[in-house]
Amino acid sequence: DAGVIQSPRHEVTEMGQEVTLRCKPISGHNSLFWYRQTMMRGLELLIYFNNNVPIDDSGMPEDRFSAKMPNASFSTLKIQPSEPRDSAVYFCASSLMGGQPQHFGDGTRLSIL
């Protein structure tokens, strides 16, 4: 079975540019999660969706971050404008439903210069 698929794997861009991260959850999974991982703050939940509907976006750092899930097989996390402090590894994860084990994608390593 295909796991969670994220793209791109690496992204290097300059401050002020728009960044779009993409995620395809495991087929049949109804919950999708976006995380950010840094050495200082560890693994933090940014936002999660149930059945394509955003449920909790309290972890989104500020208005520069936005996430969408237009259908059950695709989600995006957008940063506009990007800043150097946004540099981190961004993971997408999915689960059958809330409370069930989450399975992570390989992540996107984002560097903002």
Next chain:
Amino acid sequence: QKEVEQNSGPLSVPEGAIASLNCTYSDRGSQSFFWYRQYSGKSPELIMFIYSNGDKEDGRFTAQLNKASQYVSLLIRDSQPSDSATYLCAVNPDQGGKLIFGQGTELSVKP
């Protein structure tokens, strides 16, 4: 503030020994508990999950849950160098899907 606490380590054990990783959580109403393994530069990989008090065994891994004391642990028997990684404890506080992760414990298994 809902928190999950782990010792950052590093925890060093000799090959073949039992590694014991511990985690405490603050939200008494938490229902689901997960252990993930993360190799350097890789994504978290689910190792075990446990919902009920007591022990749950899967191969060399045993998860232990004590809700009254609000701790969950992971035992790794016959530790191998390939077990060297960071182990993340995660807690689902409300069945709503959100996981709260600890900072992780770095485990080093020496040959």
